[in-house]
Amino acid sequence: MRLPAAAVILMALVPEQQSPGDRPAANPRATRSVVLARNGIIATSQPLASAAGLKVLQAGGNAIDAAVTAAAVLSVVEPTMNGVGGDLFAIVYDAKTKSVHALNASGRAPAAATPEEFRRRGLDAIPYRGELSVSVPGVVDGWNTLLSRFGTRTLAQAVQPAIGYARDGFAVSEIIAYQWRDQETVLARDAAAAATFLPGGHAPAPGDVFRNPRLAATLQEIAAGGRDAFYKGTIAKAIAADMRRRNGLITEADLAAHASDWIDPISTTYRGYEVLELPPNTHGVVALEMLNILENFDIRSMRQNSAEYLHLLVEAKRIAFADRDAWLADPRSVPPDALARMLSKAYGAARAKSIDPQHAARAYEPLRLDARPRPEDHPEAHGDTIYLTAADRDGNVVSLIQSIYEAFGSGIVAGDTGITLHNRGSLFSLNPGHPNLLAPGKRPFHTLVPAMVLKDKRPWLSFGVMGGDMQPQGHVQVLLNLIDFGMNVQEAGEAPRFRHSAAGLALESAISPEARFGLDLRGHRIISTIGTFGGFQGILFDQKTGVMMGGSDPRKDGLAIGY
Template identity: 45%
Template sequence: MRDFQTPGRSAVRTTQGMAATSHPLSTLAALDVLREGGTAMDAAICAAAVQAVVEPQSTGIGGDCFVLHCPGGGERVLGLNGSGRAPGGASIEAMRGLGLTEMPGFGPHSVTTPGAIDAWFRLSADHGRLPMARLLEPAIAYAEDGYVIHDRVAFDWQIAAPLLAQDPASAAIFLPGGHAPRIGDLHRQPALARTLRSIAQHGRAVFYEGALAQAMVAHLRSLGGLQDAADWAATRSDAVTPISTLYRGYRVHQVPPNNQGLTALVMLDILSGFDLASLDPDGPERMHLEIEAARLAYADRDRHLGEDGGISDRLLAPDHAPRLRAAIRPDQRIETLPQTALALSDTVYISVVDRDRNAVSFINSTYHSFGAGITCPETGIIFQNRGASFRLDPAHPNALAPGKRPLHTIMPGMLTKDGQAIMPYGVMGGDYQPAGHAHLLVNLLDYGMDLQQAIDHPRAFHDGRAVQVERGVPARTIAGLQQRGHEVTCAAEPHGGAQAVWIDPARGTLTGASDPRKDGIALGY
């Protein structure tokens, strides 16, 4: 039980249905759908659409999504890869011909085709009960009538203002009056409202083959992009078989590559060999072991992960984690690992469970804040910059190629045990996400923390150069990490954000929690 005399909040507890998102309007929209009799998938789609309006720095219909789903609360976990692909005209040779030695972080050459809308329609058809037009209603209303800027949204928006100022269409919509909206301002997106209404009326075809597709492709090509109509028309989401590992008696499920979820599983396999429960959850010993496990797992990711899913069996083989674990010393950082450049980015994650115990873990993103920094003026759609993840090394698994999916950071998680779904969960934050998944699960399964406490707990992240610690990390822990050879700096912004819903089959209850690092809430009925 938490200390009621210190700052914090309780987890949310109920029986029928629960939704947890990073924005109150999104959570409320999802709860309304559940109370109308919609499925957890209906609620998640509705929530994602709302967030595509009210959290434009983090997500949008010009982005991608991944989903894990346990129908009826059973142990069968279904996966969907709703990520887009590189344009058919994109190649390493084409990029080098433009004078590029690495993929640009922003601009038209960072744009991959948006997969989210196709995924939403497929998920609705396969697992929904309410029509898509109903699910898009709240998003259309907020885009047309306006929405109030929440605190974390304003924080992120201000940071992205210089990027938005470089694109006239983005500046016109997202820098009204020449500056980012402030906390409490009312903001509207009328072009996006028209786009969402068109999708509600005409379906996915208008987005991938109709007027919306034509407008998006024409705008990107006017900026020098290599996209064409065939790229949009070919976009399809794919059903995938989730990958998993056992941790403390629970099975942890992730989407396979091109998703980075495998990284979290490798990290958990490494940590499973340590008696973490005997260590202080706030102490340097625990944080050092998590940091070193993360550094090893991320090194695996950067060497091996791309669109090819065959690597999962190798990295989850029984002898792989013990080899990595043997390199960890409790009193000294590993000095031989390659230095990598890891970064945070913006995403929305949605966790929903309905009265039939359908459990949905749903994540949607345009990658970096406001994606590629490009907005289609006719449609109001922000383009994602997932192409920035590609490598221009032809020997690398994540090498750019026509029609190829890039390595993706966004990763929904699912926990099952004894034949039942236990927890759809996710931790946002770009490259931080595998470390965030592991940190959350260790808090829950090794230390027995309450779900809200596990999410609130202070975080540290090794960004490839130094350990970035949140202000809640104790001074004694920072000193202990420094004694072990880690360079430690204070994080400029919080590490990610998380949502989760815990299902207690024995008691028939649901417990939800949402991260205070974002604006969101969990609500149930």
């Protein structure tokens, strides 16, 4: 949708620093009200997906049905961030048994993926994009596994709205269009990607109608043939053939061998709340370690987003990330003692003592065990992921995340399938002795982490903050906003955030000059960036009334909606 000349002139007359109108509510800071519902609710990063999930809830489907339906729609309408060529993780609260279950639907390295193979190709690191960065996609099996155990609808039913949007088209929303345009150069490098995602040679503008008929046909095959159509049928053959043509590593046998795993979440308590995250190969333990460190400080006495407060959070993040880089990998490769120590309250208290409240440390040493770790910096992931959460009238809750890792993943589309393949395999290490060393059939270190919080063994919060390395940092900031500062779920998700990386400390513009000055005095290198602070979706539960309260981040195009 191209703007007419008159509209462009009018926009030029609008002041650059225009603020929203005055909000007649007790908290004028919030951009919108909390969404309140009693029968069902869903929050996603794109309104079409939220609407599809709500329709399922209103038709009698449960939270898992709604979540998978919405996830399938997101694989079409937010192709920058996710797709059927990516991975998935989820946490499910089953109201019938009053129990929590976690799903690891991430894929594994192909059988030919060895350090020796990369050395034979003259490579000392795994390429960040392209065919050698691709691991087996897990999304489709993840959808099927969730529905098979907890759903009331079939996979064929769940993908129907997605098929419609891929076939008939959808209007591209504003933030997604901006991210799409930012990746034009990446997409143009691959003929299949350009043919699929650059109609007329360019990314669609906000409001343009985009269609992906090849992906519609692929989704229709999944509807007809189930998950086996993707892993053992014509889709698997097409992906494997494309990999052979590109001299990649994934074969039909690699796809056929894929299976998701039901696992136990890991947890800690923070001021009486039980916080659930996922174990390795994800970095959910990072958020829990940060909370264990921060619980040793009187956070409530500090001003939210003051220099004193932000300094503590950044230093806790640096400690936890040092441990992450040293130890996290496929769960079979992580020493149990390392994970136990990182989850330990005593370890958190000991690490808290190493934080100087007035000075940023030059560096933090990672956890040491008998075996000496070999820390390494993982590639900085900017946040190309979707997160959604849903809850139904019976008390079922799901926290779900799926991703193709970087924007448009590996940057390649598999033949005529319309599928963008993810580049999660690029996170493997080729460093001998590191737990994350590449090996056939091994899962890579993963940044995806859905979360859930229980109070008295019942759901109190289901939430996530997509965004690569931002995810555990975002989880902690949102939780402290809720628990320590008493914000509602919308305020907690949209409050200004920081993101720390090797490049420096990025602060959103609403963080005060006083805080910036105080952080600079403490030795932090302040940097400026836009669009890297993640995207929050969340549902908070009033355990007395049963009211569900939804929030959705203005940093995304998303929507929380219920009935």
